[in-house]
Amino acid sequence: MIDYEKILCGRVRDIHPSGIRKYFDLLQGMEGGISLGIGEPDFQTPWHIRDAGIYSLEKGFTKYTPNAGLSDLRGAISAYLKRRFDLDYAPNGQILVTVGGSEGLDLAFRCLLEPGDEVIVPAPSFVCYGPLVSMLHGTPVMVETRAEDEFRLTADQLRAAITPRTRAVVLPFPNNPTGGVMGREDLEALAEVLRGTDIMVISDEIYAELTYGQRHVSMANIPDMKERVIVINGFSKAYSMTGWRLGYACGPKPVIAAMTKLHQYAIMSAPTTSQYAAIEAMNSGDGDIEAMREEYDGRRRFLVDGFRKLGLDCFEPRGAFYTFPCIRSTGLTSEEFCDRFLAAERVAVIPGSAFGPGGEGYVRACYAASMHDLAEALARLERFLKSI
């Protein structure tokens, strides 16, 4: 008999399983439950994009693509980044098509980290950075962003976190779960700290298209930062294509070459059907993005307004599709709040503590849900708050 506890790699064993699963499991058995838990667009992928995928199957395009992705797709990504974000990345050599933004992140860490290297990760943030870094014998250095700083990473915080072992800093903005964004001046201030160092920036820009009021600015837009930036982006959030598992990484040629080398061994090439659909998305999908963003914006305002009217402090999220209301006034921890809210009112929201340090005292509620569900969730929240 094999003792699997012994043969499984210790670093995998040490990764905390997500404590969030219970909310989904509980919710599934509940009649009339509402989930504001999953961070996923509630729109279907626009039909013209789905159709392009189907069409590619009809034509029999079912083989591997080049390792870095279809050249037409890389061309389309290059044009898109220029058009939408004023970023210059060459289709050949500076762009790699990946299996979701997630693969891009994993590859970037793999290509940069030696054992013992440190990666600065602002938190609260998406849960994957720490475990991916730990798997490589790296050390994630979590830096708490604060509501009073609008959940931005400040230059002082960055400076204080840097050590001789710092290899990279992750910039997860627009941020999941806080909805915080970094403006040009905020990035300039960080750039001032980074200039003259070898520290790389892994800029997770998966929510770049979902900003409200101001366009997203990438660290790669800041003068002389581009040489140290790896931009991670993808199709999931902008085009509601989560299940297509397609993303891309852009950066300096030697870095993208290294990432492509690994990608070639681990993945070969991203799904072909998805790549054909993605060409259509990039070339003709700007209108879809605007329509979805407008829809999210209305819901965002509605939910933030609703929390505030019920007496919960709620930072105004400027990006992504999450609200991050503060629940300290209830006297509950974020986990207690979520457990009790779910049990009493059958509404799932996620404790802020699940997103790393700095998240305690908050909950994440995703507004990629119908207005009807959001209104009902707020009505139930009102009842719940009165009951505690």
Place this chain on the structure above:
Amino acid sequence: MLKLLQLLEEDCTLTNDQLAAMVGMTAQEVEAQRRQMEEDRLILGYKAIVDWDRTQREAVTALIEVKVTPHRGEGFGRVAQRIYQYDEVESVYLMSGAYDLTVIISGRTLKEVAQFVAEKLATIEDVTGTATHFILKKYKEKHLIFEKQEEQEERFVFE
């Protein structure tokens, strides 16, 4: 204002409070604007979209191409008016192309609709010809799909 209209066109069950939060106005402002738009007939009404095929009620709908002789000075307006006054008539559109008006009629039975066309519509003085097309099945109306869409298997993702 356009934003309000757009939101209401999509879902007229949104309350003034909800609309107000969504567009960043007060509920009073929304109410005032809404009342004005209703008075100005920018908003003509609020109706439910019903799948009658799944009820006991018999209903047929026909789309009728109508050719008419326009009147000097009044164009197609007068004849259109004579047509749209009938309760049976759901919609009337002036068309470009091979015929002039599209008239959509609903009734309880095929016979009832056919009778209406023969007796009421075709006999209007300036109507020179009709072609009736019965609607066999409705797939989509006002961006809403009639058939229940399959849902993907429930799953756990922590994003």
